[in-house]
Amino acid sequence: MTAPSPAPIDPCLLAFDIDGVVADTMAVFVRLAHERYGLTHLSQQDMLCYNLYECLGLEKQIIDDLIRLTLDDRHTMQIPPVADAPEVLMELAGVAPLRFITARLHPEPITQWLFSVLPRVPRERITVIASGAPETKLDILSGLEIRYFVDDRIETCRRLKEAGIEPFLFDQPWNRNEPADGFIRVANWIQLKSWVLPSGINLE
Structure with a gap:
């Protein structure tokens, strides 16, 4: 409660x-997932736990890559x-x-x-x-x-x-x-x- x-x-x-x-931040993660891997079904509403490896059903190397890109200097400045x-x-x-x-x-x-x-x-x-x-x-x-x-x-x-x-x-x-x-x-x-x-x- x-x-x-x-x-x-x-x-x-x-x-x-x-x-x-x-x-x-996860808005950029989702956008990169769409653009880089064609995961157009993915949305923030699919992130049902903090540990993305447990809830997205994606390969570890894909999540690693998306996290790395999301947090790099260039993409940090693109975060809404x-x-x-x-x-x-x-x-x-x-x-x-x-x-x-x-x-x-x-x-x-x-x-x-x-x-x-x-x-x-x-x-x-x-x-x-x-x-x-x-x-x-x-x-x-x-x-x-x-x-x-x-x-x-x-x-x-x-x-x-x-x-x-x-x-x-x-x-x-x-x-x-x-x-x-x-x-x-x-x-x-x-x-x-x-x-x-x-x-x-x-x-x-």
Whole structure:
């Protein structure tokens, strides 16, 4: 059962995952699957688990190739943002710095992508830390004294919850088939905005 809506969240204590939360990364994965391998039947709705090797029924070498291409510098810059993410983040940057923790190995490409989709946010207001693996996000978040984190990977949310950090599970096809374990599930960025930037807040 999904937990009830939270009390208003202090944006200074909030951080975000990027791929699957801010960046619609799997849209590029699907496009490349269509173009490179003719897998025109494939859609994001087929991604029913986080581990693509378990749910897509494709050869490992094909998935490896598609992941490699999707995350390379060229294709990273082609990733569309998740609906409403740039608008909400630009508003949020008016009241708090934007902090992102990604499981990518290298922060530079996705940082440049963020600069491109958030052109009105001063670059010094954007911090990106590459953890290299989902399992290492907890230590980074604890060191930053983050209390709330938005992620699309349910195992990461479980780990954070056990450590006392409140996770917000961003709704995606790959996390809908597992119990939410009392997490607060975020349907979209407009809903998240209502919790972080309640109406009437002064952004001046």
